[in-house]
Amino acid sequence: MEDDRAMSPTSSESPDKEEFVRSLANGLKVLESFAEAEDPMTLSDVARRTGLSRAAARRMLKTLVHLDYASTDGRLFVLTPKVLSLGVGFWSGNGLHDVLQPLLRTLASELNESCSASVLVGEEIVYIARAHTRRIMRMDLDVGTRLPAFATSMGRVLLGGMDEDARRRLLDHAERPQLTPVTRTEVDELLEIISTAQRAGWTLVDQELETGLRSVSAPVIHPERGVVAAINVSVSAGLETPEQTRDRVLPPLRRAAEEAGRSVAVWERSTGRPVRD
Template identity: 40%
Template sequence: MEEQAAYFVKSVEKAFDVLLAFTPEHQRLTVSQVATLTDMTRASARRFLMTLADLGYLRADGPAFELTARSLDIGRSFLAGLTLPGVAEPHLKDLAARLNETTALCVLDGADVVYVVCVPSPRLLSVSITVGTRFPAWATSMGRVLLGGLPEPELQQYLETVQLHRYTQRSVSSIEQLRAEVDAARDRGWSMVSEELEEGLRGVAVPVRRGNDIVAAANVSLQTHRASAEDVERAVVPQLQEAARRIALDYSGPVTGHRPTHRSA
């Protein structure tokens, strides 16, 4: 195990472990459940839960605890200072309205993609994703676009440490296959992932650039019965690339060098 620095405060790490135990799948947790998820004793978990409740980040409801709105304060300053979501949202709203599909903007955070903007489809039945949602980068079109923008040493380190999981029968099953998908996304300027993370769901993503750097990925998510992969490539990718170009232009001014291109099948 890597030795921790002398300044490292273990109790801070444990407090965040407790907060991060609460997920969309685990919105209400008991002391015993938190203890199991965080590898703490029940007594320790109870002390952290009670302290966080006293500070207003958690609320006790009978034997269970749940996050409060104050927990949003932790990330609010980051999102407020990150101007890209504010710049991107109008363009993604326009794209969602034109395509009648869900659009989003994601950034890379460690091994995950994190949604910083999400515009639901105008249709009643749409992909249910919110700001702050995380997915493994390797399993998503956004992640493969963002991984393709990493310097080679960082990408290689990622590939050496990532753990693949078969979410569906179509999920990539080897590092070699993943590397090929990332390389393809980099070469053609977009990525499509069909039913690798969830059955019936197809996602397509393109990079959003600042200068020559990829700073985010713009995405359209849709149900597979809505359009074939060929139709998405022909009709959705060019519009998504144009939206990404407009986002980049508003975010950082005219971009020299790389321009999005689309190659027909």
């Protein structure tokens, strides 16, 4: 029988030459390149973003198209919704999705607004659950969507769960583009905003990620491990003032976040395994 230790290298170890599959690595590079692009890409775009030769990029793209993970009009390539299935298995089995999805549906129904949950992965938030009522962003959001943490309400409450030094290091090294005319990008200002959110237990971001979009978020706090996720409510910024949004959305949002924290702990006790955050 094989030694299990040989099958479980740590993340800091590099695989042996015989264990490293270069074509798989190149295919993943191509998939990752689309995550950073808002528009469909040409073969040349993909080759430039990945550092692959045009021939290698063409093989990867043709394989993705053949497997229905991408589509093309002969010139431009775009990923298909099938790509989302690659992440569903992880999120649906990690406890957080199972616990938060029904809570989001209830909250969305109460407010008639779209609600989401996310976790922090590096410099980005990754959506792990979502209850959709209407589309108010240019991009489609679903499980697996990644957004910059610094400019999102969920990102800011998640960063509030980090050690202060780690928080500063992350922001210092993160890309912080001016996404809209009002996006806050300065590290010291962001740290102050995040600290305020941490003390208050919620935060509101008004049109910093996208013009016309306002979002209010609260952390999901595990009784022993602190912040494990964030949930938010997204609204159209043109329909009411930020203060009206806060007064309407915040009470049910905070109740849902508190219930989510308790529910995560109950889920862990009932299953005998921790959620993966």
